[in-house]
Amino acid sequence: MSAKNNSKDILIETASRLFRIKGYYGVGLKDILEESGIPKGSLYHYFPQGKEQLAIAAINHTKEIVVNEIQALFDEFEDPIKAFQTHLQHLSEIIIKSDNIGFPIGTIAGETYSTSEPIRMACHLAFEEWQAIYRKKLLKCGYDKAQSNDLALAVNLMIEGAILLSLTNKSNRPLEVAKEQITLLLRKD
Amino acid sequence: MSAKNNSKDILIETASRLFRIKGYYGVGLKDILEESGIPKGSLYHYFPQGKEQLAIAAINHTKEIVVNEIQALFDEFEDPIKAFQTHLQHLSEIIIKSDNIGFPIGTIAGETYSTSEPIRMACHLAFEEWQAIYRKKLLKCGYDKAQSNDLALAVNLMIEGAILLSLTNKSNRPLEVAKEQITLLLRKD
DNA sequence: CATAAATTATACCAACCGGTCTATTAGAAT
């Protein structure tokens, strides 16, 4: 039994990482248990509804990681362009070498959108929350409401697409291109 | 035994469809065999290296579907903006209702980029081929080489991201936004 | 028609899957 009851958090963090790297069906409970060192009884103690419930917690964890990084950048930079550039620069620099990032939300969403409504919803809400943060920042910086809506969505889909292509192509160039094109879109709207 | 030897094609088409909808690990051989009606012996006859080999054939099939649609549009429209708009409009109209499209290449890539080099490579080559077609068209229409490179990649990643978000959010709005933003990028570059 | 090659068909296999269950251990409260 671990020190002071953080087994649940360890499970969530481990699942979050593994699902980002190999997706929901590509990761078995055994993989999560082995990497986390938590016994199966604990997993079902904390997540009595099973793998799907753990996945939802993992998705929310992933969402929060991004929320925290973006929010910190928005607090640091008044200019959303600068904030997005920094975010993408950071991703670009570490995505290929890091074995912790993977494809946030995207793989799980692609696997389960038609087979698990609770998971699809968790992914959908994660995307929505990211967009809401982008939108709020854009509004605050003078973009009108329609523009903020569209650009928040565009940035979100571009980052997802860029991460996917960077991983697939083993190159950070897609993220670099996304950084430039997002900059162009935000400057010219 | 089916008429004139198209079992291999049927397997590929079925696998292509199922992998797009649920990913590589989300689809078992049994699912493919049941939907296609082809016996397992045939599967191993045509794909003696197993599931991975079938997946690569399926990825190439998916790639060709998109190549054919885009090429037809590029032949029909001199203006690449018009062609992309038509492509995205078509996707936007059918993506939510259709149970045939799914997420071309994206889900499989996200699941396997770190665990199967042959599959990652097949996905990478598919993306590259799509971009090459976009690039050729852009060059032909007067965009310079650097612009063509960046825009081809940007369009590719935006379409992937937009499809993913449309499926996850059960809304065609991401594809509509992608259509508009791609139009802006192509117009202003 | 006979033979060889191609294709089909299905039983079998070990390993893996998510989930259930129960006993044990640890922690919290008194």
Added chain:
DNA sequence: ATTCTAATAGACCGGTTGGTATAATTTATG
């Protein structure tokens, strides 16, 4: 120290997985 609750631990389960093997059937060829 005792009692109760929380958490751990791991065996067990039926079903599924991708792959192997072999026989049967069909097709192609001369």
